[in-house]
Amino acid sequence: MFVLVNLKAYPCDPVEVAEAAHEVAEESGVRVAVAPQAADLRAVAETGVETWAQHVDPLAHGSHTGSTLAERVADAGADGTLLNHSERRLKLAEIDGSLSAAERVGLDTVVCANNPEQVAAAAALGPDAVAVEPPELIGTGTPVSKADPDVVTDAVEAAAAVDDSVDVYCGAGISTGDDVESAAELGATGVLLASGVAKADDPKAALEDLVEPL
Numbered sequence: 001m002f003v004l005v006n007l008k009a010y011p012c013d014p015v016e017v018a019e020a021a022h023e024v025a026e027e028s029g030v031r032v033a034v035a036p037q038a039a040d041l042r043a044v045a046e047t048g049v050e051t052w053a054q055h056v057d058p059l060a061h062g063s064h065t066g067s068t069l070a071e072r073v074a075d076a077g078a079d080g081t082l083l084n085h086s087e088r089r090l091k092l093a094e095i096d097g098s099l100s101a102a103e104r105v106g107l108d109t110v111v112c113a114n115n116p117e118q119v120a121a122a123a124a125l126g127p128d129a130v131a132v133e134p135p136e137l138i139g140t141g142t143p144v145s146k147a148d149p150d151v152v153t154d155a156v157e158a159a160a161a162v163d164d165s166v167d168v169y170c171g172a173g174i175s176t177g178d179d180v181e182s183a184a185e186l187g188a189t190g191v192l193l194a195s196g197v198a199k200a201d202d203p204k205a206a207l208e209d210l211v212e213p214l
């Protein structure tokens with residue numbers, strides 16, 4: 001299982017979380033990555049943890065003030081990027097363009113989707129993975145893998161019907177090892193989570209709990 005921790009714009013210390021995630025990954029052997037704000041990518045990557053951007057724009061170098069270029073994200077040390085997160089929705093053509101930008105510089109890609117129908121559409125664009133996240137469960141602490149298991153199994157089926165090389169992750173409300181274990185039992189090969197770690201009093205303890213059953 002892949003544990004991808006999105007720090008969103010939460011007021012946590014990104015380097016503290018990254019150091020904890022790196023230690024937990026080393027100690028457990030579980031693949032753990034951290035997705036900080038773009039401004040924190042380099043500092044997070046320097047901890048040695050697998051580092052992901054939260055978004056890249058469907059652009060190349062040019063007159064694009066305020067944009068996040070895949071080239072600069074990769075240069076800062078990122079290994080991958082989220083796209084189309086529920087809090088950073090893109091048009092279909094933008095997802096396609098951002099995937100091309102990410103692939104141009106060798107970033108891994110996860111396209112987020114609300115439901116199995118969107119998972120199928122996202123899988124058709126050829127990302128490395130899709131992440132199904134019912135928006136109503138995001139940030140609630142109620143795990144999708146328990147509250148809405150069918151959405152996970154249906155997403156796995158939908159992605160496989162389009163392209164069985166695309167991994168399927170699930171997210172929303174995941175905060176314990178028990179939640180991760182349930183996600184794996186439903187066929188997900190990773191989890192995307194945020195508040196369970198970014199808002200934890202002790203991020204390392206939260207991460208240790210997440211990987212404990214794996």
Ligand SMILES: O=C[C@H](O)COP(=O)(O)O
Pocket residue numbers: 006085086133137138139140141171172173174192193194195196
């Ligand atoms: O990117 C992470 C997801 O939106 C899930 O967030 P959450 O773990 O706070 O529910």
